[in-house]
Amino acid sequence: xxxxxxLAELAMASRLRRLSDTYWQAVTAIYRESGLDxxxxxxxxxxxxxxxxxxxxxxxxxxxxVTHPGVIQVVNELVQRGLVTSEKSGKDxxxxxxxxxxxxxxxxxxxxxxxxxxxxxNRQMLTNQTHNLLQSLQEMEEQLAEKPFVNRxxxxxxxxxxx
Amino acid sequence: xxxxxxLAELAMASRLRRLSDTYWQAVTAIYRESGLDxxxxxxxxxxxxxxxxxxxxxxxxxxxxVTHPGVIQVVNELVQRGLVTSEKSGKDxxxxxxxxxxxxxxxxxxxxxxxxxxxxxNRQMLTNQTHNLLQSLQEMEEQLAEKPFVNRxxxxxxxxxxx
DNA sequence: AGCAATTACGTAAGTACTTACATAAATAGT
DNA sequence: ACTATTTATGTAAGTACTTACGTAATTGCT
Numbered sequence: 001x002x003x004x005x006x007l008a009e010l011a012m013a014s015r016l017r018r019l020s021d022t023y024w025q026a027v028t029a030i031y032r033e034s035g036l037d038x039x040x041x042x043x044x045x046x047x048x049x050x051x052x053x054x055x056x057x058x059x060x061x062x063x064x065x066v067t068h069p070g071v072i073q074v075v076n077e078l079v080q081r082g083l084v085t086s087e088k089s090g091k092d093x094x095x096x097x098x099x100x101x102x103x104x105x106x107x108x109x110x111x112x113x114x115x116x117x118x119x120x121x122n123r124q125m126l127t128n129q130t131h132n133l134l135q136s137l138q139e140m141e142e143q144l145a146e147k148p149f150v151n152r153x154x155x156x157x158x159x160x161x162x163x
Numbered sequence: 164x165x166x167x168x169x170l171a172e173l174a175m176a177s178r179l180r181r182l183s184d185t186y187w188q189a190v191t192a193i194y195r196e197s198g199l200d201x202x203x204x205x206x207x208x209x210x211x212x213x214x215x216x217x218x219x220x221x222x223x224x225x226x227x228x229v230t231h232p233g234v235i236q237v238v239n240e241l242v243q244r245g246l247v248t249s250e251k252s253g254k255d256x257x258x259x260x261x262x263x264x265x266x267x268x269x270x271x272x273x274x275x276x277x278x279x280x281x282x283x284x285n286r287q288m289l290t291n292q293t294h295n296l297l298q299s300l301q302e303m304e305e306q307l308a309e310k311p312f313v314n315r316x317x318x319x320x321x322x323x324x325x326x
Numbered sequence: 327a328g329c330a331a332t333t334a335c336g337t338a339a340g341t342a343c344t345t346a347c348a349t350a351a352a353t354a355g356t
Numbered sequence: 357a358c359t360a361t362t363t364a365t366g367t368a369a370g371t372a373c374t375t376a377c378g379t380a381a382t383t384g385c386t
Contacts, residue, residue, distance in 0.1 A: 020179035
């Protein structure tokens, strides 16, 4: 039997990472087969720019819940690839506003069938579940946002010591 | 609102990775505070050796569902750290059998209170969920093991084209 | 027994994030 | 208006995996 499953509550991070990697590898293969020259790691940032551009680096980082250096790396690749354009903000010259380029606009309808397939396939699998993965992720994120894991563990350790 | 949550079925890999990172960072902080000189990435391999050593590199990789180079990196660090010993198998000289060292034995009871806390805290959070994260992970892993995501998407794309 | 195929392990390099640290521009308090 | 603080971005390096490729030992076939 799968040892990570046996570890259960003791191996949350590794198990989440493993499933993330499984998905990532699959989607990488599909993009490659499509010949569209698009990468998995671009997707969240790219779609955010599609739907809500022009948008700044920090705004992207906050909306995605990732660090700004991570966003910068992706954005630089998207600009390099010609899908996104970057211009300095007039109101705040520290800010870089990212928008979709014409090539980026043209890319969306090519990617859309793949994205639709991802959604359909995942939706199908999710309906097969007695415990819905997306909902459980949402609930766990909310619990950890309300009180981070570190604080919970610290409190638990103090409580155990004082008995 | 969190954009990854909005993307839902379209950002499974990124969202799982993000939650994995959140957990990972928390556990890293707790190990650091404990002063035990132990790393998150060692945990699954270390516990497997504790419970089922001596065990070979490939057996570890298979039981954990990760690649063997990943295991080798962790094992080398555990040997370097003095928690694990490595010896060539007598029956099959290609194999390296990993066992717990005396220092490794001594480490277990020091780590145990932390591990107990991780389990207790996670178990508490899981009971608060209407959709149990561990169960949803288990179910999703099983679905993907039965038919990988790539195959599901390929089938869906062919089906859509032929309508 | 001899040889092709498989298995076990190792190493190098790539990937997608992070942390840590830096600078420049805007903002706030006086 | 001036200065301290904050905010936005950038860069370098670290981390925890992976893929790709290599060698040595074992196994299976005849």
